[in-house]
Amino acid sequence: MTYMEKAIENIKERNANEPEFIQAVEEVYSSIAKVIAQHPELESSNILERMAEPERAILFRVPWVNDQGELVVNRGYRIQFNGARGPYKGGFRFHPTVNLSILKFLGFEQTFKNALTGRPIGGAKGGADFDPKGKSDSEIMRFCQSFMTEMFRHLGPDVDVPAGDIGVGSREIGYLFGQYRRLKNAHESGVITGKHIVYGGSHGRKEATGFGLLYFTKAMFDYNEIELSGKRAVISGSGNVALYTAVKAREFGIKVMAMSDSGGYVYDPDGIDIDAMILLKEVQKGRIKDYLLDHPAAEYIEGFRNIWSVKCDIAFPCATQNEIDLESAEKLVANGVIAVCEGANMPTTYDAIKYLMDHGVLLTPAKASNAGGVSISAVEMTQNSMRQSMTFEEVDQVLNDIMNNIYKDSLEAAMKYGYGHDLVAGANIVSFLRVAEAMQLQGDY
Numbered sequence: 001m002t003y004m005e006k007a008i009e010n011i012k013e014r015n016a017n018e019p020e021f022i023q024a025v026e027e028v029y030s031s032i033a034k035v036i037a038q039h040p041e042l043e044s045s046n047i048l049e050r051m052a053e054p055e056r057a058i059l060f061r062v063p064w065v066n067d068q069g070e071l072v073v074n075r076g077y078r079i080q081f082n083g084a085r086g087p088y089k090g091g092f093r094f095h096p097t098v099n100l101s102i103l104k105f106l107g108f109e110q111t112f113k114n115a116l117t118g119r120p121i122g123g124a125k126g127g128a129d130f131d132p133k134g135k136s137d138s139e140i141m142r143f144c145q146s147f148m149t150e151m152f153r154h155l156g157p158d159v160d161v162p163a164g165d166i167g168v169g170s171r172e173i174g175y176l177f178g179q180y181r182r183l184k185n186a187h188e189s190g191v192i193t194g195k196h197i198v199y200g201g202s203h204g205r206k207e208a209t210g211f212g213l214l215y216f217t218k219a220m221f222d223y224n225e226i227e228l229s230g231k232r233a234v235i236s237g238s239g240n241v242a243l244y245t246a247v248k249a250r251e252f253g254i255k256v257m258a259m260s261d262s263g264g265y266v267y268d269p270d271g272i273d274i275d276a277m278i279l280l281k282e283v284q285k286g287r288i289k290d291y292l293l294d295h296p297a298a299e300y301i302e303g304f305r306n307i308w309s310v311k312c313d314i315a316f317p318c319a320t321q322n323e324i325d326l327e328s329a330e331k332l333v334a335n336g337v338i339a340v341c342e343g344a345n346m347p348t349t350y351d352a353i354k355y356l357m358d359h360g361v362l363l364t365p366a367k368a369s370n371a372g373g374v375s376i377s378a379v380e381m382t383q384n385s386m387r388q389s390m391t392f393e394e395v396d397q398v399l400n401d402i403m404n405n406i407y408k409d410s411l412e413a414a415m416k417y418g419y420g421h422d423l424v425a426g427a428n429i430v431s432f433l434r435v436a437e438a439m440q441l442q443g444d445y
C-alpha cells in the first residue's frame, strides 16, 4: 500500500460518518499523488493526515427565544481548520442541513482556496443548524446575538475572521458584529468581513464571488479561444453568488435562461430579467416562483435539480454542494454544454466531474473559481488594518487580477505535473504545496 493509500484509509476510518468531508479530501488527494512522489519529506512528516485534521473544532449550544416566547436551542460550530498561512478565515453558514461533516468539508476546501488567493489567510468555516427562512428580523437578531455570545471569545482580527455564506448576508453580519463590539468594547472592524460600507465594509465584497467567477470563466474561455459573448447560461440558486454571477454574465453578453431556489427553477425564453430578479430576491426577499407575476412568458418548474435539464452552453452551479450529480451531468452533456463553472462549494459530485471531463466539458473547480469572495474579504481586512477605503473600481481591478493569477497558477501547475489542462488538478496542486510549505516551515504542529 502506498503512503497516499494508507493515509486515505486512515482518514476514512477516523471520519467514517462524514461523507462530504471524505469526498473533499479524496478529491484533493487524488490530484497530488505525483507531487507527493517528488517530495519524500512530505511523506516523512505525514503531511496528508496532519492536513486532514482540523487544528480546532468548536461546538456549542445556541439558545434563543422566538417570537412566541419559546426557548429554542440550535447547535453552533466553528472549525478552525488550518492557520499555517494566516488567521483562520471563512464564512458562517446558517442552514438546517449544517452538521460537522459539511463544515469540515467547507473548512478543508477553504484552506486550499485561501492559499490560491495568495493572501496571508488560513482556512475555517462555521455556522449553525438554524433555519433563517420564515424568521422575523428580531428572531434573526436574537439568534445572531446568542451565537456571537459564545463565538466572540474564539475570534479576533489576528485570530479568526468569519464572513457570510448560505443564510448569512449583510443583515446577519451586522447583528453579529454589533454583538462582538458590545462584548469586546472595541470597534475591531477586521474581525469579520462582508460588513456594510458604513461601518468598515469594502466596496465590491457583495459582488466579488459572482464577478470573480466570471473573470475566471473569461480567462478559461480566452485561453481556449472560445467567445463568451452570445452564449446561453443556466445559474442555479438565486442568492448572493447566483445574483452577481448573473449581473456579470449579462455584462459579458451571456443570456441567462434559468435560475432557481431550493423549491424549483424559472425559465424565461426571453432571458431572465436580472434587475427584476435582484429586486425580488435581495429587496423583497420573495421566492423564485414569484418572478412569474411580472413575467408571464416565463415558466416555473418544481424540483431543484431539474434546472440541469435546461439547454445551455455554460452551467453555473451557485447554490450548494453536490447539486450536479451524475444524472444531471449526463443531461448537461446531452444538451451540448461547453463548460461547468463552479460558484458554489463542491457543487459537482466526483463521478459527475469525471463524466464531464471525459466528455470534453471545461470545468472550473470551485476552490479556484469562487475564490473572489474571500479574496475581497482579505482586501476588506487590509483596508480595516490600514483604516483606509478603496473605491469600487480599485477593488474590482484587484479582483480581476487575483482571478487571472489563480487561473494562470492552476494551469501552469497542471501542465508541470503532467495533468494537461486539468484545472481541478492544477488548483489542488498549487494550493496543497502552498499550505504544505507553510506547515513544514513551522515544525510538526
Ligand SMILES: NC(=O)C1=CN([C@@H]2O[C@H](COP(=O)(O)OP(=O)(O)OC[C@H]3O[C@@H](n4cnc5c(N)ncnc54)[C@H](OP(=O)(O)O)[C@@H]3O)[C@@H](O)[C@H]2O)C=CC1
Binding pocket: 095, 097, 164, 165, 166, 167, 168, 209, 236, 237, 238, 239, 240, 241, 242, 260, 261, 262, 263, 304, 318, 319, 320, 321, 343, 344, 345, 370, 371, 373, 374
Ligand atoms: N457568499 C459568498 O461570498 C460565497 C459563497 N460560496 C458558496 O456559494 C453557494 C451559495 O452561497 P450564497 O449565494 O452566499 O448563499 P445564499 O444564502 O445567498 O443563497 C443560496 C441559494 O442557494 C439555494 N440553496 C441553498 N441550499 C440549498 C439546498 N440544500 N438545496 C437547494 N438549494 C439550496 C437557496 O435557495 P433557498 O432560498 O430556497 O434556500 C438560495 O437560492 C454556497 O455553496 C456557498 O458556500 C462560495 C464562495 C463565497
Ligand SMILES: O=C(O)CCC(=O)C(=O)O
Binding pocket: 089, 090, 091, 092, 110, 113, 161, 162, 163, 164, 165, 193, 345, 370, 371, 373, 374, 375, 377
Ligand atoms: O469571505 C470569506 O471569508 C469566506 C467566503 C466563503 O465562505 C467561501 O469562500 O466559501
